Amino acid sequence: SAVILDKDSRVTGVRVHWIFDEFYTLFTLEVIDPDRDGTAEPDLVRQLAKENLKNLAAYSYFTFIEVDGQQPDYGPIVEYDSYLEGDNLIMEFVVPLVEPVDPREKDFSYAVYDPTYYIEIFHVEGFTLSTEGQLPAGCRLELEEPNPNPETVAFAASLDQTESGGDGLGALFAERVHLRCR
Numbered sequence: 001s002a003v004i005l006d007k008d009s010r011v012t013g014v015r016v017h018w019i020f021d022e023f024y025t026l027f028t029l030e031v032i033d034p035d036r037d038g039t040a041e042p043d044l045v046r047q048l049a050k051e052n053l054k055n056l057a058a059y060s061y062f063t064f065i066e067v068d069g070q071q072p073d074y075g076p077i078v079e080y081d082s083y084l085e086g087d088n089l090i091m092e093f094v095v096p097l098v099e100p101v102d103p104r105e106k107d108f109s110y111a112v113y114d115p116t117y118y119i120e121i122f123h124v125e126g127f128t129l130s131t132e133g134q135l136p137a138g139c140r141l142e143l144e145e146p147n148p149n150p151e152t153v154a155f156a157a158s159l160d161q162t163e164s165g166g167d168g169l170g171a172l173f174a175e176r177v178h179l180r181c182r
Contacts, residue, residue: 001112001123003141003179005133010100011179013075014110015132016063018091019124025089032084040084049082049091062121063095064171065110073098103179104136109144113174115167117156123175139181148172 002015020028029036032044056062057077065072080093101108113121129141148156152172159165 001110001177002130002132003108003110003177004094005131005135006100007133008100008102009104009134009136009139010102011097011108012100013094013096014063014065015092015094016061016112018121019085020089020091022087025084025087028089042083045082045084045089049080049093052082052091053077053080053093059115061093061095062114062119063110063112064174065095065097065108067101067108068106072101103139104181107182108179109176111171111174111176113170115170116164117159117170117173118161118164120173121170129177135179136181139179142178142180144176144178146173146175 001017003011004013004015006012028048029040032040032048034041034044053061060071060074061077065074075096075098077093077095079096080091082089082091084090123143129143131141135141152169156165156169156173
């Protein structure tokens with residue numbers, strides 16, 4: 001993921017980059033490589049991303065931005081792409097904010113997660129927090145690791161693929177990125 005900043009160092013959105021696991025990739029290859037020749041049809045891959053984003057709209061695209069503790073309004077997702085890279089399906093998209101946020105004046109953070117924790121989402125090992133655009137002087141990005149209690153971990157581990165942990169469980173296992181200027 002990356003925080004997107006405008007020329008005035010205001011946050012205008014978050015770029016999300018998902019690398020799907022091999023199992024999901026194999027499942028989707030049945031759709032995007034119908035002749036099974038090992039080459040995904042680019043139009044079908046892009047259509048899959050469009051369909052995924054349409055389905056994720058009701059769940060804030062699994063991208064939960066907070067400005068002073070409140071979720072701001074998102075604009076429509078118009079920038080997205082999907083492609084195969086090695087054995088993995090990749091999907092990238094930008095969650096734009098309707099109103100830019102000045103991180104020098106307001107607290108800004110985000111987390112990317114499935115609210116039900118059916119899908120585990122985390123940053124790839126060795127990643128670097130990044131921005132597109134210039135951070136304001138004195139500002140920095142920080143990653144807050146999740147710290148669920150043992151009972152919550154046991155509950156999540158007890159769920160099988162047919163069960164849901166409810167809409168709040170995923171937040172307890174989410175990594176949160178903070179843009180700190182104060």
